[in-house]
Amino acid sequence: MHDLRWIRENPDAFDRGLVRRGLPARAEEILAIDREWRGLETEAQESQATRNRLSREIGAAKSRGEPIDELLRQVEGRKQAETATAAKAAELRQQIDELVATLPNLPAPDVPDGPDESANKEIRRHGEPPRFNFDPLPHEVIGEKLGLMDFPRAARLSGSRFVVLKGALARLERAIAQFMLDLHTGEFGYTEIAPPYLVRDEAVFGTGQLPKQAEDMFRTTDDTGGLWLIPTSEVPLTNLVAGEILDEAALPLRFTAWTPCFRSEAGAAGRDTRGMIRMHQFSKVELVSVTRSEDSQAEHERMTGCAEEVLKRLGLPYRVMLLSTGDMGFAAQKTYDLEVWLPAQDTYREISSCSNCGAFQAQRMKARYRPSGGKGTQPVHTLNGSGLAIGRTMIAIIENFQRHDGTVAIPEALQPYMGGQQVIAGNG
RNA sequence: GGAGGGGUGGCCGAGUGGUUGAAGGCGCACGCCUGGAGAGCGUGUAUACGGGCAACCGUAUCGCGGGUUCGAAUCCCGCUCCCUCCGCCA
Structure with a gap:
């Protein structure tokens, strides 16, 4: 606002x-x-x-x-x-x-102007796309061949854009999430939160998904008036400070959470229909920071770095994109996307989005802080970033670490979380 | 699901129609006092909006919304949240 x-x-x-x-x-x-x-x-x-x-x-x-x-x-x-x-x-x-x-946040001065993603600016790259002496397969083919990724049964249960994971892949989801949470809490000072997955109108208005993006979300229809399934844990994490007046000394606040996310994908019919790129339900480790106004730019860089560190430790090649004015979300004043290399698509795909929302969300949710010494209050600045999307991380691991025999090497950083397992070879 | 109780300032806690934005206490800030600290004393201590260069003035806010009244924290209606007991249940 x-x-x-x-x-x-x-x-x-x-x-x-x-x-x-x-x-x-x-x-x-x-x-x-x-x-x-x-x-x-x-x-x-x-x-x-x-x-x-x-x-x-x-x-x-x-x-x-x-x-x-x-x-x-x-x-x-x-x-x-x-x-x-x-x-x-x-x-x-x-x-x-x-x-x-209904008016979106204003872009920061250094955001490139442009109508869409074609105007996004590459900031840096890290890692080299792997070379294969065979044709790399898409993740869904590998997963199905391993017998660990089941789309037909998921469709029978829930329709399109759902997946059932089994055995080592089910465990891999958990391993990836735990690895990320341990990194962000242990090394980067984020506080782990287990938030509600259903929230009220005010929360979704606060972060800016309402009123304009109602059609992108799922809503319950119980007689209490209905609740929204969170499209991202940015919603509950950021709204943790809604309506509050914080002490300056308490800032910055840094929260992380591993939650499912639910999206209707109403506007994406026909896009990414194969594989697990675009699901109605996926899980994500989210990062949220609440800072003083003068600190949000530095925090934005820091947060992006935290998300990048996950990719670095997993050995996944990626690039950092500065989104153009036409590609930014409603609440953002500046956004970095992290795009991971996907061999089967022969391109980089979004795996994280780190946004500085400035005072925009804070004003909507009335979250302020009291500057010590000065009088009155002023809105906090809020930031959110994926650190990272779990499903897409799994896709990236499967595709980048696939081997000619159809097995998948597990990145070293994840092996402790997989009970020492080094390779996913099927049948669990 | 059934029955009952309750939401007042940073916190505790008075207050059932008329200078009550709100007693009192705690906390906090500043000042005095002290060799220093403590105790003690004094002063101050909400948010939002409008007007004003400013000092400041005004309006609103006692869970939220509406109503009664010249006047509502106090009365009435709806909602919401919390608590207790019973039932049910992962």
């Missing part, structure tokens, strides 16, 4: 940000309603001040035993006009809020 006062003071910068996002300028429209609202607001408040004063006088007169008829006459009729003014003001304010709530 954008700070209305900031828009008032910086209407041009606001519009420039929207235009860079490929959206029309809106400042003039917003500020016109804002001017009208403020006029009515002031009017209503002044009227109320008068009425409050008269009411106090009535109380005082009554306690002295004096007549109050004259005072009652003065206050009479006042209420109606005031209520109408206040109602109109509230209506305008709601109009502003609803309009502003």
Whole structure:
């Protein structure tokens, strides 16, 4: 959510940000309603001040035993006009809020302009794509040949975009997640969280998936009014600080969680239909940081580094992309995607997305901190990143470490989590 | 699922219609006191919005939303969350 006062003071910068996002300028429209609202607001408040004063006088007169008829006459009729003014003001304010709530965060200055992912900028690469003396197979073929990845049965249970993993691959999912959690908690100072997977409207509004991306999520329909299945644990982790006023000394907060994620993939019909690239349900280790405003840029680099370290230790080749204005998510002001090499697709595919949301989410969820020394409060900055998506990590391992005989080597870093197993050879 | 109880400031805790944004206590900050510390004393200590260059002024907020009233933390209605007991249950 954008700070209305900031828009008032910086209407041009606001519009420039929207235009860079490929959206029309809106400042003039917003500020016109804002001017009208403020006029009515002031009017209503002044009227109320008068009425409050008269009411106090009535109380005082009554306690002295004096007549109050004259005072009652003065206050009479006042209420109606005031209520109408206040109602109109509230209506305008709601109009502003609803309009502003649909506008995405503004891109940071160093974000490249562009209509889509074609304008993304490669920042760096790490590792060399492996060379094979045979044609590398896609992960789903390897998994099915090993008898450890079952799409038909998953479809029978749940339809398309689901998978059943068995034996060593089921264990591999757990191993990957544990390895990531241990790294982030043990070496990078993140606190492990086990959050709810079902959340209310306010939480999803806070991180910005509502109101615009409702169709990308699943919602329960129980009689309590319905809850959203989290599309990412960014939602519960970030909303941990919703509505709070934090001590400056408590920052930064760093949270990590291993959770399932649920996405309807409504807009992705026909894309990535083979394999486990795009599932309705996948698991992910998420990283979330809550920082002071002046620290979020450095934290963004740090967080991206934490996610990269996972790929480095697994020996997976990847590149870091700085997303363009056209490819960034709603709440982000700047995003790095980590893309891992997938031999069968002969390309890099997204495996992590690390975003600095600045004050955008904080303002939506009213999360602030009290700067020590200074007065008042200011919104925290929030960041989130995958560290990493488990399913896609598994895909990358299977494809990059496949061998001519159809078996898959387990990266050394994961072997302790696989009971010392070094190779996945099928039948568990 | 059934029955009952309760949500007041950073915390505890008063308060059933009239200077109550809210007593009192704790905590915290600053000052005084002290050789220093403690005790003691004094002052201060919410958030949001509007107006103002500012000092400051105003409005709202006692779980949330609505209603009654000249006036609501206090009365009424709806919702929500928490707690206790019973039942059920991983």
